[in-house]
Amino acid sequence: GVILALQTGLRTAELAALKYSDIQDNVLHVQRQEIKYKGETKGEVIHEIVDYCKTDMGDRYIYLTDSAIATIKKIKLMNPFGEYLMTENGKRVKTNTFNDRLRLACKSLGIPVRTMHKLRKTYGTTLIDNGVDESLIMQQMGHKDISTTRKYYYFANKDNESNMRQIKNAINY
Numbered sequence: 001g002v003i004l005a006l007q008t009g010l011r012t013a014e015l016a017a018l019k020y021s022d023i024q025d026n027v028l029h030v031q032r033q034e035i036k037y038k039g040e041t042k043g044e045v046i047h048e049i050v051d052y053c054k055t056d057m058g059d060r061y062i063y064l065t066d067s068a069i070a071t072i073k074k075i076k077l078m079n080p081f082g083e084y085l086m087t088e089n090g091k092r093v094k095t096n097t098f099n100d101r102l103r104l105a106c107k108s109l110g111i112p113v114r115t116m117h118k119l120r121k122t123y124g125t126t127l128i129d130n131g132v133d134e135s136l137i138m139q140q141m142g143h144k145d146i147s148t149t150r151k152y153y154y155f156a157n158k159d160n161e162s163n164m165r166q167i168k169n170a171i172n173y
Contacts, residue, residue, distance in 0.1 A: 001086045001093065002102050004075070005116055007068040009123035009141055012095040012116045017049045018085040020076070026069060028062040030142065034095050047094045057144050124153030 013033035
């Protein structure tokens with residue numbers, strides 16, 4: 001799930017709610033999410049799947065790369081039964097599990113701990129840095145306006161050499 005999030009920019013709530021039926025060829029239909037709220041018993045947290053997405057943009061279709069399709073096929077091999085893509089021991093994986101797994105992976109690699117939201121930021125930044133059309137970036141990220149992506153998800157990570165090359169190319173007089 002962590003790898004698929006990096007390949008698609010999915011929010012953890014969307015990732016936890018994915019069903020196999022949401023995938024058609026190389027397109028993923030994002031149409032639901034997991035929400036969490038306090039139960040009536042002290043300390044009880046309810047995890048519920050709802051048929052709407054976080055933003056006003058609503059449903060969206062994410063184009064899947066060959067590597068994302070390969071990841072989904074590996075997930076299917078690990079979880080061949082059930083309607084949800086992310087299951088473990090026959091139960092749907094909840095949102096907090098993804099951050100837990102990412103934290104463990106970071107620690108085992110000896111790198112700073114990151115969150116799933118950081119993976120989403122990396123996805124958005126990668127799309128912007130590689131010149132993907134703004135309308136497509138908005139669609140992939142689920143934003144109505146590119147300014148949202150730029151404000152909250154973009155991190156200028158190009159090195160000085162790359163920055164200098166861009167300035168020289170732009171100012172060539």
